[in-house]
Amino acid sequence: MKDLSLLFERHPDPMWVYDLETLHFLEVNQAAVRRYGYTRGEFLAMTIKDIRPTKDVEALEQNIALISEGIDSAGVWTHLNKAGEQLLVDITSEVLEFRGRKAELVCARDVTDRVRLQSEARTTEERFKLIARATHDVIWDWNLDTDQVWWNENIETVFGHKLAELEPDSTSWSNRIHPDDLKRVVNSIHVVQEGKGSTWVSEYRFLNANGKVHHVVDRGFVLRNQNGKATRMLGSMMDITEQRELTQLLAQAQKMDAIGQLTGGVAHDFNNLLTVILGNTELIHELVEDNEELSGLAAMTVSAAKRGAELTQRLLAFARRQALEPKLLNLNQLVSEMENLFRRTLSETIDLRFILTDELWACEADPHQLESALLNLIINARDAMPQGGRLTVETDNVSLEEKSRAAAFDLPTGKYVVLSVSDTGHGISADVLNQVFEPFFTTKPPGKGTGLGLSMVYGFLKQSGGQAKIYSEPGEGTTVKLYFPRSQTRETPRVFEQHHTVAPRGTETILVVEDDELVRTHVVSLLTGLGYRVIETTNGPDALIKLQQHPEIALLFTDIIMPGGLNGRQLADTALARYPRLRVLYTSGYTENAIVHHGRLDPGIALLGKPYTRQALAHKLRAVLEHAQ
Secondary structure, eight states, X not given: OHHHHHHHXXXXXXXXXXXXXXXXXXXXXXXXXXXXXXXXXXXXXXXXXXXXXXXXXXXXXXXXXXXXXXXXXXXXXXXXXXXXOEEEEEEEEEEEEETTEEEEEEEEEEOHHHHHHHHHHHHHHHHHHHHHHHSSSEEEEEETTTTEEEEOTHHHHXXXXXGGGSOSBTHHHHTTBOHHHHHHHHXXXXXXXXXXXOEEEXXXXXXXXXXXXXXXXXXXXXXXXXXXXXXXXXXXXXXXXXXXXXXXXXXXXXXXXXXXXXXXXXXXXXXXXXXXXXXXXXXXXXXXXXXXXXXXXXXXXXXXXXXXXXXXXXXXXXXXXXXXXXXXXXXXXXXXXXXXXXXHHSOTTEEEEEEOOTTOOOEXXXXXXXXXXXXXXXXXXXXXXXXOEEEEEEXXXXXXXXXXXXXXXXXXXXXXXXXXXXXXXXXXXXXXXXXXXXXXXXXXXXXXXXXXXXXXXXXXXXXXXXXXXXXXXXXXXXXXXXXXXXXXXXXXXXXXXXXXXXXXXXXXXXXXXXXXXXXXXXXXXXXXXXXXXXXXXXXXXXXXXXXXXXXXXXXEEEESSOSSSOOHHHXXXXXXXXXXXXXEEEEESOOTTSSEETTEEOTTOOEEESSOOHHXXXXXXXXXXXXXX
């Protein structure tokens, strides 16, 4: 046993010999004393069961039976030290004769830390796999030494790239970065790898399996060896395409709201001025009809004032602040009524065609605004074909009952009437196409357009509960589609009737409420010239007094935005409560939602928008007064 004693003394791991019959310890080394905490004497008074957990005793007895039959008991077992702490030990053993007894020599290498680290590594790996499966992000693991890249399943879920078909190296990433972003992104990640940084973040465009562009934010963490060399990167790629689109929509909405606020204030004051300019110039034009030179100057002034009014109206249309007066329409009839106007607008080199669907559904829209929008599209199509071409106007019924299909058009599910204008002109490039509905954006040369035509069309459609979509390819032409919700009204659709040219007159008493002195003086002059008796005032409270003093007043002609504590709507509501037979005609360059809700005039409301001509005023007055009778 001299050799055994020497082995005991020199071996760094715990060793002992125990009796296979009684299970008592027969000898232990100093390494066992140190690791287990018992003295040699305490060990020799114990059995092998005393260092095993109670739950393992049965397994121990079965194991000893196998050892007695010559079967090796090597493996990792759980032991207890004197303090009751569990130790994981890797056992190697040998059956031998010791002091005349059949015994087992055991070497117990402590592997507690190793097993713990292995367990933690397995847990970490399992946790990583679970996170990789649970997250919506694309997880990647890049071995920089071998250039191998691992992707989680989301590379297929999010971008459609099948794992089995991806390249095994970093080209599986770089080959799918948008070409315009590739150099910037690759350079940025190399800077981090070759420097001392530990994190990398980049936002760029990534292509899915169908070639569609996604916007992503990619984040990586760099692992380095003891020399500081980058050996591995772990990261996640988040698809932010939808987020970017929502951000752009929010920015667009905020921009439209800002334009709407600005436009509203400008429109109110500007339209007041235009009302005076337009009205007086029309009167001057009539007075100097016999003087060719003065008549021409007056006509030019009228034309300029109308263009100014149109400009303001387009701004209001884009900002969705105009007061719409929807009527039940059949678009086939409206298009047919406008055919002669279209042909006068187009050159002889343009072939105008109509494809009108039979049994077209009815829709509700403001006919004046729709005619203006359609004429804008016709003019744009004409300008896109300077050498001639083909222009097609189509109508159709479209059902968008599936949510996914309706969402693609940015519309609620339902049925829609579609009006399309297509040309064979030079088309629009993709980088410009996304901007065409923005205000003041134009591809026309300076002086050839305000950039408000398409923005007005878009604003009008959105305010009407529909949508405007544009499709174009350079060299192939352009198609603009206008989507109007199908009307559920059962009335017979009609096209808005145009005013007659003769201005009708009247003799009733009219109360004019207008705070702008120039406009008030002008309106009083127009009404007096049309035969009416006029009473005037500047604010709502005084108007109520005038109504009480003059029971003969047949119509209240009031501005909407006024000082004095009562706006036009509040004044009218109070007056009608006292005088139910009173008729009301509102006027404004900007209604500020007093009589307009959800983009439409409230039911029963009559509005004459500023600026207006004498004829428009005359016809509107008779329509309101005669309706009262």
